[in-house]
Amino acid sequence: MPIPVLDDRGFAASHGHAVDHSIATEPFESHWYLNEVAVKEHASCFGTHAPIDAVLSLREHLPIDRITAIDVTVSEVMRTVCAIPVPMTALEGKFSLAFTTALAVVRGHCHVADFTNEAVRAPELGEVSRKVRLHFDDDVPPQWARVQVTLDDGQVFQAEHDSARPMTALHRRQVARHKLTTLASAGLGQSRAREILAEIEGLLTDRSVSDLARVLTLDGPST
Numbered sequence: 001m002p003i004p005v006l007d008d009r010g011f012a013a014s015h016g017h018a019v020d021h022s023i024a025t026e027p028f029e030s031h032w033y034l035n036e037v038a039v040k041e042h043a044s045c046f047g048t049h050a051p052i053d054a055v056l057s058l059r060e061h062l063p064i065d066r067i068t069a070i071d072v073t074v075s076e077v078m079r080t081v082c083a084i085p086v087p088m089t090a091l092e093g094k095f096s097l098a099f100t101t102a103l104a105v106v107r108g109h110c111h112v113a114d115f116t117n118e119a120v121r122a123p124e125l126g127e128v129s130r131k132v133r134l135h136f137d138d139d140v141p142p143q144w145a146r147v148q149v150t151l152d153d154g155q156v157f158q159a160e161h162d163s164a165r166p167m168t169a170l171h172r173r174q175v176a177r178h179k180l181t182t183l184a185s186a187g188l189g190q191s192r193a194r195e196i197l198a199e200i201e202g203l204l205t206d207r208s209v210s211d212l213a214r215v216l217t218l219d220g221p222s223t
Contacts, residue, residue, distance in 0.1 A: 014047065014077055014142050015164070036166055039175045042110040044093070046163065047082040048100040050074070050145035054159040055104040061157050062149055064106060064128065071148040072101055073135040078142070083134060093120040101147070102128035112182065192218070 012019040023031070042052050051072045074097065084096040093099045093115050102125045103110045119125060140146075143164035149157045167175070177197060184193035192215070199212040 014081060037172075038163075038167055039172050039179065041175045042100070043112040043115060044100045044110050045082040045095045046143070047074070047078045048094075048097055048110075049163040050143055050161045051097060051101050051147055052104045052110055053163065054145055054147035054161040055101055055149075056108065057159045057161070058147065058149060058157045059105065059108055062105060063151070066151045066153070067105070067128065067131055067149060068152050069150040070101060070105070070128070070132045071135060071150075072097060072132055073137055073140065073146040073148075075140050075142045075144065076136040076138045079136045083136075086129075087120045090115045090117050090120060096120075096129075097134055098129040098132040099125065101132050102126075112186075 040046060040049070042049050044052070051074065055070075078097065082095040082097055082100075084092050085098060087093040087096040087099050093103075099120060100110055103114055103119075105128050106125055107114060141162065141164060144160070144162045146158065146160045151157075180197055180200075181190070181193045184196060188196075195215050196212070199207055199215050203209070203212065
């Protein structure tokens with residue numbers, strides 16, 4: 001079966017450094033990929049994650065009121081993926097490198113609750129967003145980024161991050177725990193979310209799928 005030619009801005013090109021089309025035709029049972037799955041840590045387009053993580057690694061050194069410029073270098077692919085210059089809605093904010101970088105600088109995270117229509121118009125985030133200067137480079141991998149932050153006294157802080165690198169098992173589990181409790185708490189309450197998480201993790205020891213099903217089918221949220 002022939003493999004179609006993929007657009008250079010398609011899923012495969014934008015989510016990895018190289019594309020091996022042969023894996024699409026491998027027998028299903030020949031390889032198990034569950035342990036290699038990357039869990040999205042931030043509630044925005046995956047193309048924004050490398051700059052976010054680079055900023056977070058620098059954040060303790062950055063007095064926000066003294067930042068004069070934030071230079072973000074990413075792949076040319078991202079120019080048409082997540083480079084909305086001035087987002088006007090929460091959804092546009094998820095696809096704006098300038099806004100997500102500002103969120104990481106100001107709030108130290110990019111959670112679901114951070115993406116609201118009010119947030120994309122917040123003065124303190126807008127002020128930092130306007131200091132973000134995007135640079136697109138054909139020679140860098142799609143999920144790699146360099147962030148350089150300049151302060152008013154000339155100090156420069158720089159970090160690089162590659163979001164295509166697989167997470168460690170420990171990090172992946174930590175991210176999955178946080179996402180489950182955060183997202184489930186919004187509709188079911190914190191107590192119920194924690195109970196669901198406990199039942200899922202208990203499947204590795206003495207709990208059963210029936211115990212998990214019971215918690216999932218309870219009526220009404222709990223706090």
